[in-house]
Amino acid sequence: MAGTRRRQAGEGGISEYQTKAGPRFLIKYAAQRADGTKRVVLKRGFRTRREAAAVLRAEIRKTEMGEWVDPSKQRLDAYLAEWMAAQRLHPSTMSSYRRNIRLHIDPYLGAQSVARLTGPMVDAWMRELEASGRADGAGGLSARTVRYVFTILRAALSDAVRQGRLAVNPTDRATPPSASEARPPEMQAWTAAELARFMRWVDADDPDSAMGWRLLAATGMRCGEALALRWRDVDLDAARPQVRRSVGTVKDKGAGQRLVEGPTKTGQSRVIDLDAGTVAALRRYRAAREHVSVDLVRDSALVLSGLDGSHRHPERFSRRFTAQVVRARRALGEEQLPAIRLHDLRHTHATLLLADGVPVKVVSERLGHANATITLTVYQHVHPGMGREAADRFAALLEG
Template sequence: MKGHVAKKGNKYYIVIDLERDEITGKRKQKWLSGYEKKRDANKALPIILADLMKGNYVEPTKKTFRELMLNYLEDKKTSVKHGTWKSYEWLVKTHIIPNVGNIQAIKLKPQHLHDLYHKILFPKLSVSSIKKVHVIIHDALNRAVVWGLVTHNVSQYVDLPQGQKTKFLVWNEQQLQIFLDAAKDDQYFEAFELAASTGMRQSEILALSRTDIDLKRKVASVRQAYTLSEDGGHSIQDTKTESSVRPIALFPHTVELLEKLFEKHENQKTNNKLYKDSGLVIQTSVGTPVGPRNLMRNYYKILDRIQKENPEFPRIRFQDLRHTHATLLLKAGIHPKIVQERLGHSSITVTIDTYSHVLPNLQEAVLNNMGDSITGSSRSEIQKDDNPTLFE
């Protein structure tokens, strides 16, 4: 197989001589992409010939990166949950396409992605969000390689920006009690109690079924999550990951509250003809599922009331109740492995990394409880032992 460089118009092309046509006897030629400079075409020629000989050559696509990403989004619709897909769509259409969408997919370089992450997105997004952008681009380019649209995945050569972890606020024991006292008469008080006492995610609380609560054993089994559906409504689906499926031991006080709540549900079913029991722990006065917006509206109303009397009271997000739960457990000396299991983290590393700011204080407390030395002995006991036993 042979080839040469030819000029056509203002550009240079690589011309590959293929096998002769069996009917006409004429030799076929394949013209490959236009190069601005002759030296670039000459440099690419032997590489392309070698790939053709090995069967590894991928004909360059004329698609822009915008087209590639939109095709990727369309394919992802059927392989991820709708809520996840909406987050993909937002990142692609808001941050990826406007900045690198006009570049031809085959001409996308690591430098383009480096500038996107470090210069364009870093001032706007958190490091964790930039990592999500990178994961999406990496996945899309991997697929493009499989589809034969690009020769290799350039995102693998790009380093991500490093920055401070996303900070979150938590309440101490007294502050949490102030909030729970203020929320006790709220329609969705049990949702706030579950967030604080179990560390469950909002989506898990809103999808928790009464059948998944074992009041005798004092255990809640997390199996499903509340998610958005394509029609703008909601759906109850399996949890996102296997580690999210987990049993959570309940405090006796939480069990008492749930017992009263279930009795309330039975009374509502009996006395309200409009009641349609969804079977969920947290539901409206007519038995239907509670949407995240309604729950948040009530949550922030409670905070508004507290801060009206005490402007210095910390205003934390609903998801920070989960962080509060984990932090209070760790401060109480509960092993991080137990905290990991309650939160549904994929590994204990995630738990330790997320709450590393709490651990130094825990180390000090542990050392204080052990004594003056690693053996647990006090200084006076060590000094009395003048003839320690030696092991060889």
């Protein structure tokens, strides 16, 4: 190309070649292996000369700094360990990523070199997970889990492309389970009458637990947010708790479980208005706790702590709710109270408000969703009836 400076020794080179999709560029440079020997590296598939030049500069710099890794030699498991060490994620997310890499990626693809991974390999891996991927040997993983693990691998290999380790991400040429196939289980929600029926029963059966269930149902808080709430966050006079943080379970191989407090799911705090009945229940609950120990009602104390002041374990808290629903159904009659999960109290809160005509933006803010579109997407099942009502109102306007 006229006017282009000739590259000097050690600077590598860029060449253009033709494909059915149009011109592409490859880079060529010399690098030294860990054993001292040298090899010539070729990387293909760059769409522009500028993109190729940027990767070439990065690779040359790695060779000069002694940071270059032979792309044909580095195993996927080694790369993923290196990639995870550089991530800045919530502790529970880090724990989840590590667990899924350890159980569902490394045993299947870990020995493959990063540079030799292909789309068909990734497809075959996902089909194997669906057929027999459970760690306990009891069958395959759900489409939802396979898609989640796929997104971890995709993110890791996307960074490899960005860093110049790969020219093409093999997951771009693979077909994971679709979003519709990976839909979460259908949510359940109680009617207002069913919720009231349960709360009356649990108030009489276990007042301490009742406060937790009432707080979740009345605010739409996530379980981890409620379990991280402290008395200094609750303004009873203004009837407003401020949701600032969340507690979650982190599982580390060989180290068991630990509870970690961190930010809310969106990283944002929010204030939720409380109804008078829930405020009154909180005052009674606080007085009862103070009678047990003044330490349980200090500003820094957790509202829903155990009697020793420590965090309640989210998973045990959830199981406690499930057990109480089972007992309540026996006492009240199964037809009077459908079985739901603890998280469904959040769905119940949102569904009742939306069905009663509360604006989506208000409900979204109470739930702590990043935006109202998420609320509309999650609770679209609430809207067909509301849409019919809107259509009838519009017709009435025309007739009037």
